[in-house]
Amino acid sequence: MADAAIPLAPPRASILRQPGLPADAPGSRRLVVAGQGVTMAPVQAGDTVVLTNREGGQRCEVTLVDLQGRFAPAGPGLSTEAARCVLGMLTDAAHADVRRVRDALTRRGVALASIEGHACFSPTSPAGEQIEFTVQHDGLLLVGAPAPDMAVDLTDTATPIDVRITRAAADAGPTPLPEPLAVPLQDIRIAAGTAQAYVVKAGQYIQVIDVEGRQCSDFQAFALDKVQRGLDRGLDATVTRTLLGRSYPTPGLPSKAFDRDCTPLIEFVQDTVGRHDAFATACGPRYYDDMGYPGHVNCSENFNLALAPYGVAPRPAWEAMNFFYNTALDEHEQLHLDEPWSRPGDYVLMRALTDLLCVSSSCPDDIDPANGWEPTDIHIRTYDAALQFPRAIAHRMTPDAEPRMTRETPFHPATSALTTHYTDYRGQWLPTRFLNEGPVAEYWACREGVAVMDLSALRKFEITGPDAEPLLQWCMTRDIGKLSVGQIVYTAICHPHGGMMDDGTVFRMGPDSFRLVCGEDVTGIWLREQAQKMGYRAWVRSSTDQLCNLAVQGPKSRELLSQILWTAPAQPTIEQLQWFRFAPARIGGFEGEPVVVSRTGYTGELGFEVFCHPRHSQRVFDAIWQAGQPLGLKPLGLDALDMLRIEAGLVFAGYEFCDQTDPFEAGIGFTVPLKTKACDFVGRDALVRRKAAPRGVLVGLALEANEVAAHGDGVYVGRAQVGVVTSGMYSPTLQRSIALARVDAHYAELGTALEVGKLDGQQKRLPAQVVRFPHYDPDKLRVKS
16 A cells, blocks of 8 residues: 655644643733732833722722822723722731732832722622723822621622733833832842852841742852851751751741851741752753753852852852752652743742851753743842741642732731741641640640630632522532521532542521632632533632631530620520531620631531631630630640541541542542432532442551551552552550551451551551541540530
8 A cells, every 4th residue: 555645744833731820921910919908010001901800799999100109090991989998908007918019109209198099890790800991101000909807707708809911012121020028128130141149147138039930040158257267168958958857948947058067047938939949059061061062151150250259269060059940859769850830020038047148140051941941030139137027938729829928827926825836738827736735735635625726727718699509509519408597518529520629618608698618729719610600690709818717626615615605595505506507606795706606626526616807816716715724725736636637537638538539439428418419510420430339448447556657658468559548647545556548449348457568568567457437436426415
């Protein structure tokens, strides 16, 4: 058979999908205004601005500051109604975004007393509604999302406004730097492919900014007094890694970097990327020589040039902290690299612990993906030592979300007096353990008495509108239609293929209003997408920043709360409140601070959760703390909570479930009433198939060894791995090691002998047996008491 003629064509161009990055055209910029916040951006006459009411129902206000520092009309297409609420926001320092904008305007000499603007949107605006206008004057655009504080038993929350600015000029000019964190002491521009040295005094801050995004920067520092004595003692990788016990020092308490003499030189304060190389050498001539590019400019030789005036001896390759580099070790311990994760304006903020000589580079590597194939500038700012910047790392709860720095919860002033041990949990600092107590003591307080814990990081959404119930019926596995006002149900939320997206509790606040408390921001986004797809008239609005909550758990929790919570005659008292019910209440009496109290928890004990607005957080915590002292109340951290929930067989995202596991495999099949729910819901057909032919089953394991099984340990029968440990602990109550594990359905029968693999799974085994779970109180008699 003759070969068919193959038509000639040019080689194909590669197609790269970047679903996490908004498709910004050149000259386009996106900003996000947080609910109750304000943002600011430079604009020019003729620029087009599009405002999007992301979640719906959020008012918006717009104003413009011209080049003379006067407030002017922003542009046609906006309401002529004067909006003075922005002024109130700018003079109120409660919101961090508002403070930054106010300080930036003050630095520019803008008189805030004369502010006026335009009102946009309404409380009935649908999600996604847009307003477009053209800017009339060069200046600074201010956009605010004003809202009153939310009532804890209502749904009047504050939500974000998206701002898209498209430049009128074809040449958009250089990428604007982010607004300074404060008045800079030094502004140093490091051109692509160069390096500069600079001196920083003890206590001052150093901000390394990736201007265009996906650009690497090497950093090295020396104690200035040692340099002046002729000692070469730069930051040392081995010392830093050893003293910290981790590969990269992230913001928080153990965040320092040390020189060869074990002297701490810097501490990390903020990081908007979270993905860097730990410590490697800056690129040197040998790398380029060996790649066939002799004479290529490189960071090490640039360091030598920058440090020479200070008498620092040159090196063929400089050890450095490699900011924004995306290098990692693979499963074969081989070093590989790819394009950086950093985006325009991303930065690392450090604090000098002594007088320092610093040197920073903009890496010139253009022969591999290290700088996105196109080296660009790095910018350095330094700030005064008298300033205070909170320790934080940035989170993008969805890939295309704007970064948001770690926040202190409203209860932080109270808990920080009791502990210095915190971890970043879903973008908020939560205590892991408390001073003079520790996880075991906190555990026993919950099992035998009463304990209190900050759970404010849980995500909350207000679902309202005439189609709120149909929306939740479609999106939740549980039968939401069976809920009466005042009732709560625990539910799974699944993808169409049956894998779990999230779990959470649904509160029926009214006939057409619900509150969802869950773990993921993306759940709210997905609910809005489903409402639009199905044509449901329902609003899904985030209220996480308007509601904080404490868990009060343990056998004495009812006794404690009954002393301090007043409920109206039409509501159940604390003594009458049943499992998975809630009631509005007040602290102390009729005139006290409003709260919502629910008979829910995550410990397997009798317990409650108390929700309040952040402005009432201190009073609510103090009332619970003071009333609890005669009862032996203790604070509870995340470490102890993990012990409690594993014993109680309660699942945790990323451990017992993910998008590859269904509710049956996660051990919460009771949340999927396939026989009794009389309407279709997302994933139902897939769940019917999965239930009929289960691949894995969540089981309880009792280990014969005292060593603890860890998440990810393999579960074996002979040489074959038949499952994986999802969570493990040593149980103080049962006095043995226990675990939750997902195993092949063939080995899920009670009494089945299995082994937990350590090391490589083959050289060390811990004998185990499948047992009934929950391990603790399997009939849930205590939590229902």
